[in-house]
Amino acid sequence: MRSIIYYIREFLRPEWLKNFFFAKTAPLVTPSYFKDYPALTDKECTGCFNCMMICPAPGGIEVLRRKDQWIPEIYPGHCIRCGLCVEACEEGVLTSGRIREITRRDKTAFRSWYHLEVDDALCMRCGNCCVSCPINKQEDPQLGSSGTSSSDEVIMRIEGGRVRILHEEKCTGCKTCETHCPNGAIRVARMVEGVHEEVEA
């Protein structure tokens, strides 16, 4: 008898009656605050590659040059939708969910810089790193084929039998030198720091 009363009380609850007669499954829409695949805004991309260097998924984002402008391209099968590229872009070229509004309101950002380190015991001064570095090519068009250079603006050059690093701050972190070194002597460390600028009172 007690169970009959329990069931009658259970089925005459207003919530149960409302669900029974007017039940609907939720519409298949994604909410606006969900971090979806980054979409392009109308700001112009400068080709600084910050987004490519901070991306944790292999092959998630690539910045390609089409005709006469740089355009970042997201590959959905590789991108993990973390939102780091959206936060790292200084121009605001990418957008996803509410990330751009929140970072602009809070004044938070990701700062990245790159360290180069050369293991002298492994380096055999072949010059592959200096020749393959794209910034070297830009700074000194007459770069020697074995890595020597007469310009003082290059990032690194071969001199005195070793690799000498001159301007570490110009490095963009592409790791071309690391992939082309036959011994694995030169390594690039991508350092990232999340900062929050204090609001001036």
Added chain:
Amino acid sequence: MSILQDIKNAVRSRSIHVAYVDVGSCNGCDIEVLACLAPRYDIEQYGIYVHNNPREADVLLVIGSVTPQWVDKLRDIWDKIPEPKVAVAIGNCPISGCVYARRDTLTNPPVEKYIPIAAQVPGCPPRPTEILNAILSVAPLIFKDYEEKQS
């Protein structure tokens, strides 16, 4: 006989039995497939029944990047499923290996090397709304004119 084929098309697009196999994932996509079963995004209202038996399945959901132990066993499970059958890859792991596709990994992505895949749902993990949208748009098409395509 095209009337018979039309009847078969109509029936096969409305009642689909799904079996899922996890070949080494982080469980995120698994949980999102279970969230499709929840009353909020009810997948059973479309006639799709999710269970775990390869022998009674029409569609095999593959989740995860292939670990060494599953390299020979995934083909066995695929062969056990009776015709007509189709495989759908859910998540980034079967497509490209997601974050595990680095130099020192033990996994062997993609899953297309082992069994033929008909559809993919990218995302890490894909939202239940995205999984449902993909399945509903694919459901009428995967078994359409199956006998005619085989011959």
Added chain:
Amino acid sequence: MKKTVDVSIPLGPVHPCWKEPVRLKCETAGERVLRTELELGYMKKGIERIMRGRPWQEVMFLAERVCGICSVVHNMVFIETMEEISAIEVPPRAAYLRVVANEIDRIASHLIANFSYCYTIEHETLAMYLLNTRETVLDNLERLTGSRINTAYMIPGGVRFDILPEDAATVLADLVKVEDEMKRYVQMFETGPLIALRSRGIGVMSKEEAIRSHTVGPTARASGVPDCDLRLRHPTYQALNFEQITRTEGDNFARVMVRFQEIFQSIDLVRKCLDTLPEGPIRGGGHCKAGEAAYSGEAPRGELTYYIKTDEYGRVVDIAIRTPSIMNIEACAHSMIKDATSIADVTSTFISSDPCVACNER
């Protein structure tokens, strides 16, 4: 007289009750199951090997994807280990937001564990109720962090996004609804006679055996092991006056009830955090330096430990992750399923100890 045949029945990798592939070989004597043996290794991806030589912004995503159910706590313990190595301070507002995200994820994880158990007992109504409640909880996690699973919310020095006051009000209102629903479901679970028949007195593990087989988490707390909750040693939780929940029976029923009560405790903690959220910055900055540390946190399944060694640019040189399921699964297979009455009890006992096989074999 008929002879009984003793066979060894494998509960194979692909099984309706289990979400992940595990092989459990049961040695039977007629209908009784005497012993079980585990065969693992179907999900080994070599994550720790991939992590070597990478900076924190790539290792963080790999650490999260060790387990998708408890991904927020893996993120939190990894970041707190890196902060301990490099002595980075976290501002108080960020510490409270971290607790909010951690506890919301804990509620979602306990709901999935109890859903698994009710589904294994074939009480599908209660299982679907719990799964529906989980959707409301994950909605709130999405409002806070931007995605439901694999959120990547915490970074060294703080968190990524701040919470708006109207979002905080929505979260609190939703949690009131969740609490009301959970009270009804707990009452359904406690007074149901069929549930009691399949849960009370099944899979008993005494306190001495729990300590001897090194169980952790709610599995150990249900057997009465004292002082095994690592949130008691975390400074932010100590400031919120956290106390652990224990029971003494040690059977399936106690384990599930400990998880239900921890859900109520987590709702309370989130409420306290959001009501007393301090003002201030959400990121304190900080470089990752060289060093070595071992740090433990409390995952929804037990004690999670990361041993990390870094070089002077903050890259990970060596890492070892000890997840709670490593201890719990072995303890379950050896101590809880001794002399079970039937195979149905084997599956329900195994699921009640909340195995997370992906955590086990990252």
